[in-house]
Amino acid sequence: MSPTRLGRTRWRRFTAMLLGGLVATTGLILLTGTGVLAASFSISGMPxxxxxxxxxxxxxxxxxxxxxxxxxxxxxxxxxxxxxxxxxxxxxxxxxxxxxxxxxxxxxxxxxxxxxxxxxxxxxxxxxxxxxxxxxxxxxxxxxxxxxxxxxxxxxxxxxxxxxxxxxxxxxxxxxxxxxxxxxxxxxxxxxxxxxxxxxx
Structure with a gap:
């Protein structure tokens, strides 16, 4: 495999992983905003x-x-x-x-x-x-x-x-x-x- 071919493959994989991560993150933000997922936080401990x-x-x-x-x-x-x-x-x-x-x-x-x-x-x-x-x-x-x-x-x-x-x-x-x-x-x-x-x- 030529260096040019290898470089293209790596960039394609990187782009796919980046886009996949962005889609997943956006999905979590949307789900949290609509209440489907709980927004987790540390409590103050004051009832x-x-x-x-x-x-x-x-x-x-x-x-x-x-x-x-x-x-x-x-x-x-x-x-x-x-x-x-x-x-x-x-x-x-x-x-x-x-x-x-x-x-x-x-x-x-x-x-x-x-x-x-x-x-x-x-x-x-x-x-x-x-x-x-x-x-x-x-x-x-x-x-x-x-x-x-x-x-x-x-x-x-x-x-x-x-x-x-x-x-x-x-x-x-x-x-x-x-x-x-x-x-x-x-x-x-x-x-x-x-x-x-x-x-x-």
Missing amino acids: FTVTSPRLHGTGFAQYAELDQMVPGSPNEGDTGGQVVVIVSAINDAQLDGLCQSIALGGINLKITAGSASNKVTADTLVVDSDLITGNADFNNIEIGRDASTLDAVPGKKGAIGVFGQQADEVTITNLKQNNYATTAATFHLPNLRMAFTSDGC
């Missing part, structure tokens, strides 16, 4: 409270996972920088109002939005919690399904061998969560108000 009078969702999945803090985080405590969380994913969610607060040493950063007549809405809502309370109703629920096979919310599933559950619909009244992370493809918060307050949610 925040979320409450709502009523949540209704279509497409529901739930499984356990480990959230990771940045190494050396001052919030590690005796956790080793890891928190076991309940991941709750909802394909389409509606909330009759929402309150979120985080305690900041004697003061709270509090966010309120929406109402029963002007709902908070979210697509591909994913919440990482270590405590969830309320009154729940499910339609067509499957309990004990392997988390790696969950398909109620596209792209949201756990690891092989992990306990999971999913349902076509979920309704929770008097919802209260202790959360470490929230992501959503879209999040609509009408009448949003954010302020420092003496009380939380």
